[in-house]
Amino acid sequence: MKKSTLTLVALVPLAFFAGYYLTSTATVAPVITADVSYSGGAAVGGNAKKSVLNNMPTGTVHEVKDGQLIMDAVKAAKPGDVIQVWPGNYTETVYIDKDNIRLSGVIIEGKRPRLFGDGHLNDAILYSGNNIVIENFLITKYKGNGIMGQAGNNFEIRNNIIEDTGVYGIFPQLGENGIVEHNVVSGIEDAAIYIGMSDHIHVANNEVFDSVAGIEIENSRHAIVENNFVHNNTGGILAFVTPGLPIKDTVDVIIRNNWISNNNTKNFGAEGSMVAGIPAGTGVLIMAADKVIIEDNLILGNKTAAIIITDHQNAPNTTLDPESDPTPDEIMILNNLMYNNGYDTVPEAKVLLATELKQGNPDIVRVGASNNSCINNPQQYISAGVSDWPACTFSNTDTIVNYLLDEPAAPRSVDVKDKGKYAYLGICTGCHAYTGRLIGPPVQVIQSLYMDDPKALAAYIANPIKKREDYPAMPKQDYLDEETRQAVALYMLSVKN
Amino acid sequence: MMILSMTAALALNSSLISLSPQCPPSFELTAQNQCVLVTRYDHYDSLHNKGVGGTKTALPKARDGFSPQQIDLGRYLFFDPLLSANHKQACASCHQPAHGFSDGKALSTGSNGDIGTRSAPGLWNVGFLKKLFWDSRADTLEQQALIPLFAPHEMANTAEQVLADLTSSALYPDLFRQAFPQSTGLELSQVATALAAFQSSLISLNSRYDQYAHGYQQALNEEEIKGLNVFRSFVARCAECHTPPLFTNQQIAVIGTPEPEGMAFDPGVGTSPELSKLRGGFKVPSLRNVALTAPYMHSGRFATLEEAAEFYSKGRGHAVPKGEKLLLHWHIWEPKLSPEEIHQLAVFLNTLTDESLMPVIPQQLPSRLPLPAELTTPQLDKGSTK
Numbered sequence: 001m002k003k004s005t006l007t008l009v010a011l012v013p014l015a016f017f018a019g020y021y022l023t024s025t026a027t028v029a030p031v032i033t034a035d036v037s038y039s040g041g042a043a044v045g046g047n048a049k050k051s052v053l054n055n056m057p058t059g060t061v062h063e064v065k066d067g068q069l070i071m072d073a074v075k076a077a078k079p080g081d082v083i084q085v086w087p088g089n090y091t092e093t094v095y096i097d098k099d100n101i102r103l104s105g106v107i108i109e110g111k112r113p114r115l116f117g118d119g120h121l122n123d124a125i126l127y128s129g130n131n132i133v134i135e136n137f138l139i140t141k142y143k144g145n146g147i148m149g150q151a152g153n154n155f156e157i158r159n160n161i162i163e164d165t166g167v168y169g170i171f172p173q174l175g176e177n178g179i180v181e182h183n184v185v186s187g188i189e190d191a192a193i194y195i196g197m198s199d200h201i202h203v204a205n206n207e208v209f210d211s212v213a214g215i216e217i218e219n220s221r222h223a224i225v226e227n228n229f230v231h232n233n234t235g236g237i238l239a240f241v242t243p244g245l246p247i248k249d250t251v252d253v254i255i256r257n258n259w260i261s262n263n264n265t266k267n268f269g270a271e272g273s274m275v276a277g278i279p280a281g282t283g284v285l286i287m288a289a290d291k292v293i294i295e296d297n298l299i300l301g302n303k304t305a306a307i308i309i310t311d312h313q314n315a316p317n318t319t320l321d322p323e324s325d326p327t328p329d330e331i332m333i334l335n336n337l338m339y340n341n342g343y344d345t346v347p348e349a350k351v352l353l354a355t356e357l358k359q360g361n362p363d364i365v366r367v368g369a370s371n372n373s374c375i376n377n378p379q380q381y382i383s384a385g386v387s388d389w390p391a392c393t394f395s396n397t398d399t400i401v402n403y404l405l406d407e408p409a410a411p412r413s414v415d416v417k418d419k420g421k422y423a424y425l426g427i428c429t430g431c432h433a434y435t436g437r438l439i440g441p442p443v444q445v446i447q448s449l450y451m452d453d454p455k456a457l458a459a460y461i462a463n464p465i466k467k468r469e470d471y472p473a474m475p476k477q478d479y480l481d482e483e484t485r486q487a488v489a490l491y492m493l494s495v496k497n
Numbered sequence: 498m499m500i501l502s503m504t505a506a507l508a509l510n511s512s513l514i515s516l517s518p519q520c521p522p523s524f525e526l527t528a529q530n531q532c533v534l535v536t537r538y539d540h541y542d543s544l545h546n547k548g549v550g551g552t553k554t555a556l557p558k559a560r561d562g563f564s565p566q567q568i569d570l571g572r573y574l575f576f577d578p579l580l581s582a583n584h585k586q587a588c589a590s591c592h593q594p595a596h597g598f599s600d601g602k603a604l605s606t607g608s609n610g611d612i613g614t615r616s617a618p619g620l621w622n623v624g625f626l627k628k629l630f631w632d633s634r635a636d637t638l639e640q641q642a643l644i645p646l647f648a649p650h651e652m653a654n655t656a657e658q659v660l661a662d663l664t665s666s667a668l669y670p671d672l673f674r675q676a677f678p679q680s681t682g683l684e685l686s687q688v689a690t691a692l693a694a695f696q697s698s699l700i701s702l703n704s705r706y707d708q709y710a711h712g713y714q715q716a717l718n719e720e721e722i723k724g725l726n727v728f729r730s731f732v733a734r735c736a737e738c739h740t741p742p743l744f745t746n747q748q749i750a751v752i753g754t755p756e757p758e759g760m761a762f763d764p765g766v767g768t769s770p771e772l773s774k775l776r777g778g779f780k781v782p783s784l785r786n787v788a789l790t791a792p793y794m795h796s797g798r799f800a801t802l803e804e805a806a807e808f809y810s811k812g813r814g815h816a817v818p819k820g821e822k823l824l825l826h827w828h829i830w831e832p833k834l835s836p837e838e839i840h841q842l843a844v845f846l847n848t849l850t851d852e853s854l855m856p857v858i859p860q861q862l863p864s865r866l867p868l869p870a871e872l873t874t875p876q877l878d879k880g881s882t883k
Binding site for chain 1: 525526542703710713727733750772
């Protein structure tokens, strides 16, 4: 293979997102490039690269090549490590229940590592750790989700291609501070990109198409959806409150600068799912969400309407939840370009137009209640249900670059002393009372034996031996890591009651 | 392992019982004589403090802050058949320690032999729940505690008789004074407080799953991890409602499980036309210690975990009676789980078993009544994970 004459340095200024730049020789390991801006021109604007992680990875690089299992590398990896997956076919479910892991595909001459679910595997990538990066994969033919996060904070999911994969393409849930950008997602039975019960989220520069819903923000707060190409879905961009979930509201969503076109695909959502009720041809759908700003989008050729705003009462398939507010309040429609929408709309929309003595193809349809909402330049649009909305008091969101956190969301406590206390009370006290016999000997007796030697106590609990005829053998506590064993030994020797 | 009480036996030889001044395991005693829950999940946070998420997510806020004496009094009351009208049934009759604090039956039997319409729920970790009963009709443990006492098909008692029996017993008035030193007399609300206090002390968070969640990956074997991945996959979607770390999101769900043969359809939460969208809806139960609480679902229709898991794979609404219109939950769909995956789910659910903080069953009761027969049969070691 001919060696590239380009150097890494020459490529760096052209980088428009973080990634790996390679020579064409596969034997050269990719290098993570530092962030360097092209100089000249205007000051840093909204296109500044965003990261929710503080540092470049510092750990070991684990390479995975075709024929190997990614999971073997995940099992071996420690927090801070990078797992580089080389082009090839990988038929497995990758689950990451660790923190600080960068799962990174290596792209060689356009070839990516391909996660192939073969139509029977459930999900391609699951993570529950914090500070997870997933990038540069091609994911296809899974039954469930492409990339699914369960409560991981500070995540970056970027530069993945997800095709014909189950229910959700990218689905971070119950986390905060995350970025979903530069992904191409298509052929998804529910939402291509679905942000569920999450806070401080940035969804940008993705292409989503041929799915039931393009991008869905559900029961989430502080999310920006910008610069996405959303086309040929049933519904384009959704901001929802789904009743019956433990987190009850959707607040502070900015939908701006997206290209939302021709979302006229016949609804193929699963029966009973919330999205199965979306009329084909919906550009933007707001259901019961509050403080949603719709700004500077191109909304073109969506046959039912450019924007539909509804409460729960007028939406199908919604359950009853007294704790969820069913009304979309403070919807703010700024300037948008809406063209050629509503040309084959639903009868309900025509009825709503008729009640305002209007005719034509609707751009905006609002049903049910909405309080304190506003719209700029409403005369541009054919609309139902917004004629009594006042003008907004502002015209743009330029000062809001993103809603991400300034610092990564931190674990609640990393104090070693607390580790000892939590383990002592949560585990040891089940068998050891301070005085008196429970299952094991009293803590006072243990203190008298080990008072000067917490290390010996820590070593004992990892590998106990039966010492007392009249007591049962102690089970191993080796599932506690060494730091916790030391901490719990110290704590046990210090308790006074 | 079930432990028999020695302290209680000793105390009853004298005329008075001294309630424990120590908090139960996993609780820390404060200077104000309150027991505050401490667990390894205190390392973590959860979004909006809802206590739902993934492996390293904080629990929902627990009911705690009861005194050690209130908890210990509640323990005696919980096991004492004095609380039923005919002095034959205790709370523990349907909430037996050996069955994960449920009773091993599809439908529970009252003190007069009446068969109820719902399955006794297990009580481990009940202090984390915001709503009680299958249909969520109680908001607090205290509110819940008194309802079975006075239900005709359960303990069939009256407030007057409960108070009269407790007041006239030789030992209880003194115990109530120890637990409620500020109070001037024995009151029904104190019974409720003590029962709530004891139940909130039933903590099960040391299962092998928990060891895995806290970072010890060897705690689960390959098949159990496969089961975990099926459980949280978006195909089976179990974790969407049975969300870690408590394995419930505490919401109402309409899933359309069948009743036992011959039993009328139970509308659950949806008892009125205004609540028709919740017809057939029940509270999502926690799955902690679920392997101990067969049979499953609100009326105990499924005998095994495999059968319960299989229900979700048999098709949306397949068991809804003809003529019933239910707004089934959106996660009820057709996941087409393989028999192998259903087995793996059951294997995983067994890793949620932990009885390491089992309370001591009092062998002699302050009322001098015998323990109900269902509690005195020898208990086998159920192989707790500790």
